[in-house]
Amino acid sequence: MTDQPTQTGRIIISVDAMGGDSGPAVVVAGIAKSADKNPKIGFILHGQEQELRKLVAKRRVLDGRVVFRDCPDVVTMEDKPSQVVRSGKNTSMWSALEAVRAGEAHGAVSCGNTGALMAMSMLRLRKLPGVNRPAIAILWPSRNPHGFNVMLDVGADVRADAKDLLQYALMGASYARNGMALSRPRIGLLNVGTEEHKGRAELKEAHAMISDFADQANFEFVGFVEGSDIPGDKADVIVTDGFTGNVAIKTGEGTANLIGDLLREAFKYSPLSRLASILAITSLNRLKKRIDPRRVNGGVFLGLNGTVVKSHGGADATGVSAAVKLAFTLAESGFAEKLAARVASTAALAQDAAHSVSQSE
Template sequence: MSGVVLSIDAMGGDRAPASVLGGLAKALRERPDLRFILHGDEARLAPLLKKGAPLAASVELRPAPDVVAMDAKPSQVLRRGRSTSMWKALEAVRDGEASAAVSAGNTGALMAMALFCLRAAPGVKRPAIGALWPSRNASGYSLALDMGADVRADAEDLVLYALMGAEYARVRFQAPRPRVGLLNVGVEETKGLPEIKEAGAELRRLSEDPSLAFEYVGFVEANDIFSGEVDVVVTDGFTGNTALKSAEGAAKFVGESLKSAFAHTWLSRLGAFFAYPSLRRFKKRIDPRQANGGVFLGLNGLVIKSHGGADATAYAAAVALAADLAREDVGSRIAAGVRKASSPPAAVGAPPAGLIIPPRREEGGSS
């Protein structure tokens, strides 16, 4: 296969395999150099591929008899999941046949399988899921992580998330010096849990190293994800996933409320007619499908998690993201950044080399 090769879990997701194939076809129309290794139920996939000749010519179909259920526990799929379409998709990346894997399947199972199959990159204890959020940045987006790979995160994890996120932002946003912030309950240095304060101190120190090329802006609040004042927002997986679902719900609520308001009277419907071009741009701007695709950062291989309920448009966005990051070799660049930060150059009065300053016990709790 020539061009960028992506390994696809064709059976993962609420609408699979129809939404998966629809997304691949849409992505291929915009990026004709893409090639796909498709893993799944051959009896279901082969007839669907015959209906779309252009897509079929760019696909290698590989049978995978089993599927990871959306409610399956990670421990269960690890024991007996090697015949699933999800595992086979990851296996192709591990074996160097594809540059990235894409799946809309069970998030917990995908992370567990990815860790087992691809392993964490050197220096990474816990991988993170990075997701794009609409913002006022020049790129139109900011990056937030972790979005749910692990509900826990200590100071070392948060620092690694920041370093990985900064490298991602350099590629995705073409930002030579990404602005990184730690999500907190306030911007004051006295606020926050001990691990957040420790991570903030270490990021401030690391940001003084010009070779790492990122700017630490300090603590930020949730509204800063959209403000355009920061490129990368770092938090633990519990907080990040909760914030993400809240934002998706708010976007849906706003969209439905506007639709209802403009349909209320004949006068409002007339106003909607004249405002239609602007409303269409607004709808696209807040449409979560346009930014679909969470990136598993910190693995020895590139994995993109599509939303489980993704339709063809959303799945195509995840595929396009995978192709972009594969072309830029983001995985290797992130690993190099983590290695560089793990042994920063010594400076007079600097603490010992290593990612984290030994924690200090502070008087009192967080405010």
């Protein structure tokens, strides 16, 4: 960061400015929002430098807070992860991760192709020692006092065995402690029923393993939870495989969007209902804000050497700013280091536990 000495003391977020559905202007608007709210934040911006310099020049709040990295290529939403890891060295996504790998930035944010970002992150940042499958964790609106639950995995990998689910529990607990300030998070394991005899074999095995680790990893294990508990208040962290998690959050999002659209229609139906919608606008906006997915935009990649936040491809400036804030919060809390220590200290024990569970069966 030789070209920007004013960055000293700031927490630096490495931002892939390309690859989102709305283009780099929205990304720059998003980081400007973050810079405006947070004097402790600085950026390395990756993409077509000429274009980015123009966009940044329009935002006075970004003066002296952005370092540029020129990248000729962009990963598109259609690119296959397997190709991108081979031929993607000149992309803004690669460059954004490289800055984290080299220790120049404290975390990375990208709105690009999720599969490509995960494949590249695994290649460049490498998995934490002891982690078999990294996971993507998101926040979901819930009935809990803090307003959101952590859910993982929501799509890093379509498979997860009992040991992977244990690691998700450990990583999710660490995330809830550092990202949401919950000192002793409650962990639930997603199943089709709460009775211990229900569900798939790997879930019964994972139930025993997670239960064994609750005390030493400082979380509370509430046992099996159901889909209805994802937005509920029974657990703070919902653990599942990436296939189930991905389907569940997309179903929840789709249902919420349908209700939102039908609500708007209902309010347009008659003169009386149109008047009602004007009277209720403040209350409805408050509700909207409470469950606004943009406010909690950002899937965090867990289990890597470094913090990577995947912002929604269709995120607007508010969404990008939320993802940047998440990367900042985690960087400031020293999350990556704490998670690495947690996983390392339990990895050996997990091996033992897996061993004894499989022997006892």
